[in-house]
Amino acid sequence: MKIFSRLYQQVMIWALHRHAPVYLSANSFIESIFWPIPVDVMLAPMTLAKPQRAWFYAALATFFSVLGAGFGYWLGYALWDPIVAPFITSMGYEEKIELAKAWFNEWGIWVIFIASFTPIPYKVFTVTAGMLSMAFLPFVLVSLVGRGLRFFLVAGLMKWGGVKMEAKLIRYIDILGWLCLIAAVVAYLLLRN
Template identity: 85%
Template sequence: MKIFSRLYQQVMIWSMHRHAPIYLSLNSFVESIFWPVPVDVMLAPMALSKPKRAWYYASLATVFSVLGAGFGYLLGYALWDPVVQPFIATMGYEGKIDVARHWFEEWGIWVIFIASFTPIPYKVFTVTAGLLHMLFLPFVLVSLVGRGLRFFLVAGLMVWGGVRMEAKLIRYIDILGWLCIIAAVAAYLILSN
């Protein structure tokens, strides 16, 4: 099934929209709290379609993602019982929060860096950091470094690869899309056990 190639073409059209930086900023903010769509889905095509603005886009993604992380932290810190916990229960994420707590106990602040840089659901760790009353300044600094590294790496790869990378990406987009789905399901199964 070639659904990812059609989706890719649509995302490339959206990435050139005049309001794309606003959409990227909003997506970056809410993805750090609850939104399931990764920032990279918008950032990569935006950097590819306008390479001269790639660093600006990476900066927007970083700043708004860390602002969203701060908001997620505050939700976990101040509104766990009345707001977050019922939402977590409704979504069936109790197991993920338990895993996040365990990882915090085992790795401390490093878990924020790992979650901010890798595809692990960062939102779970932003809220859990607040719930566990992690020191806010180290949380923000580590988030800034991890998110910045990730988003500048994505933008840099798009600038570096340019048209050649896009041609290869288009050729293999459906295979890569299905591999990402499989990886996401595997990560979910691992985190939920």
């Protein structure tokens, strides 16, 4: 079944859309607060589609992601009890917040860098940083460095790999897609208990 190759072709069409930078900016902003879709999912195909704009796209993603992180921080700081805590409870994320608190206690500011650079859900840490009243300026600076490194790395790899990498990706996209889907299901089944 060639579901993923068709989906990839559609994503590449969207990446060329004249409003794609606006969508990337919006996704970057809300992903830092609550959105589950990583910025890389838009950034990578947009950079492949227009490699000459790679650094612009990375800068856009970084700026709006850190702006969203600031908003997430504010939500945790000012609206934890009336809005955020009930939302966390309704989503069943209490354990994730407790884990984030424990990581803050153990690693301090470095946990923001780790969450901003890796696939760990950054949104959990932006809200938790506000709830814990972490110093705002260091939070923003570390977020800027971590998010910037991540997005410029993704854009750089896409720009560097270019047409050759895209050709290989297209060739194996369905196999990779199914393997990722199977891995996600297995991970869910193993971790749900």
